[in-house]
Amino acid sequence: MTQQTSTLVSGTIRIVKDENRISEKFSKREIVIDTGGDYPQILAVEFVNDKIDLIAACKPGDSVQVEVNIRGREWTSPQGEVRHFVSLQGWRINREKGNAPPPYEPPPEDDIPF
Helix, strand or coil, X not given: CCCCEEEEEEEEEEEECCCEEEECCEEEEEEEEECCCCCCCXXXXXXXXXXXXXXXXXXXXXXXXXXXXXXXXXXXXXXXXXXXXXXXXXXXXXXXXXXXXXXXXXXCHHHCCC
């Protein structure tokens, strides 16, 4: 029985990669998100096939919330070594607009209150 695990990832986009066409029926595109906070994580989230269009307007610096499925797979090398991989596959994204603080501007010198 296959069970998908879905979770929410929030952060700031660091990188929006180009689309990677693997075959005629499969393409993917990744964004890299910095979760910020005390223990920031740098996460690659892939969007595949028809979900690629969801990140067309995304750019570095955008704050986002991404719903992802956690995908795992096992691979056996030709030498018989078994490896395990985990990926985050995005299926919904919300960009938060206007949430960056305005740049700091010092007060004019003649406005100093002393």
